[in-house]
Every structure is written in structure tokens, then in C-alpha cells.
Amino acid sequence: MPDVPEPAVLAVIPARHGSSRFPGKVLAPLAGKPLVAHAYSRAVQARRVAGACVAADDPRIVDALEPLGIPVEMTDAGHPSGTDRIAEVARRRDAGVIVNVQGDEPLIDPRTIDDTVDALLGDPDCVMATARRRITDPESIENPNVVKVVCDLQGRALYFSRWPVPYARDGGAAAHWQHIGLYVYRRDFLLTYAGLPPSPLEEAERLEQLRVLENGYRIAVAETDYVSVSVDTPGDLERVAAMLDAGGGAGKEDDA
Secondary structure: OOOOOOOOEEEEEEEOOOOOOOOOHHHOEEOOEEHHHHHHHHHOOOOOOOEEEEEEOOHHHHHHHHHHOOOEEEOOOOOOOHHHHHHHHHHHOOOOEEEEOOOOOOOOOHHHHHHHHHHHHOOOOOOEEEEEEEOOOHHHHHOOOOOEEEEOOOOEEEEEEOOOOOOOOOOOOOOOEEEEEEEEEEHHHHHHHHOOOOOHHHHHHOOOOHHHHHOOOOEEEEEOOOOOOOOOOHHHHHHHHHHHHOOOOOOOOOOO
16 A cells, blocks of 8 residues: 655644733744744744744734744634634644644744654544653642643553642652643644533643543653743743843753
């Protein structure tokens, strides 16, 4: 039988102008470019990505990015999440795999994108893939803002939680893994997923990916040493700017 060609991979970067904690943050200037432009530049460096675009909710994002040659697609301003925003773009495209790259992660590692795409394409039983990194800092294990993921022996997600899972009952050492918020979907599943109602565990933990597991689907998980550096406040922006000024930006450092 002839080889089946791998599906085209499209990276979509959801960009919402009205952030509650940092309004307009996707257009905040960072090293001479809007914040979201850095996420786009990193995404197109991934060898697995055949194309990329920004999914915007506001014409100001279009006006800021189009002069830079960055493709932008307008989406419904009323979408409740970035997943719904990229699903709208996916309905217009025929790419078989969609990568959700967070617009507020300007240091996203292209190699981690590639590894996560490979994790999905390498496991036909999975409809989605994400990434994890080993936690070495005890404070991060206890921090509810650092989401943990537990996987089975095949590297598929069993559960995501804000609590320090697994619990070492007898006081022994247990490996803890931080979930990295990078998502790769098979297009058909993404369209199905966007139509599913929020699930009980998702609402309890405030973790959208639990909707996938609660509905019986499987998630492949790639391992990485990339440290997620998201910009949620002006202080975060200053921190990332300092990293770039120092010649960093590889997204690797000690646990934050």
C-alpha cells in the first residue's frame, strides 16, 4: 500500500484584545514588536508547521500585524475561549492538524511545537496532544497556578490538576510534571470538542483540557525542558523583555 501523506499542520494563535488583567496585552510592545508577533515568529520556526495565522477579535490587532506581514483572521468577539476562536478558523481551513499557540507566550519553543505534533501523529488512538516538563522545585509542586499532569505508561494523559498529584503516601519520592499549555488537535476532533459542553471536572479545576478526558478521548503528551513564560501582567512583560535583553529567550530556566 502507498504511504499515506501526513496531514498539513496549521498553527493558530488566538489573540483577544480585551484581557481583563492586562487590556491590549497582545499588542503590548516587546523588543520593537507587538507581543503576539513574537509568538507568531516562534511558531513559524517549527519545522512541522506548514502555515500560521493569528485569530483576532479586534480590528486593532489586524491593523498592527498586517504591516508586519503576519496573516490575521478576524473571529467572533463573543467566543468564550481561545479554543472556540481557533475552531472558527479551523472550519475555514483544510489543514488536518491544528496547533493552538498561546498569543501571550512570546518565548514558545519551536522544538516543543514539533515534539508535540510528533506525539499526536505517532499515536493514532489520540485526538489531541500537549506537553509536560519535569518539576524540580518543591514550591512549584504545591503552587495551584502550576498545573500538574499525570500520564500512563504510554505517555498519555490520565489527569490534570492544580493539586500536587501524584501524592506520595509513604513519603517517598514521586515525579511531578508541569503541564505546558500548548495544544495540538486533529482538526475533526477540534470541531467536535468546541461543541461539547463544559464538563464537571473541567469546571471544578478550571482546566479546559479535562473536558477531553471526561468525554473518553485520549491525549498524547510530549516531554520537554521548555519553561512556559506567559505574560499576564505588565510586570511579566518587563520580565520577558529583560530575558530578551540578556540574550535569553530560549524558554529554559529553573522552575519559576
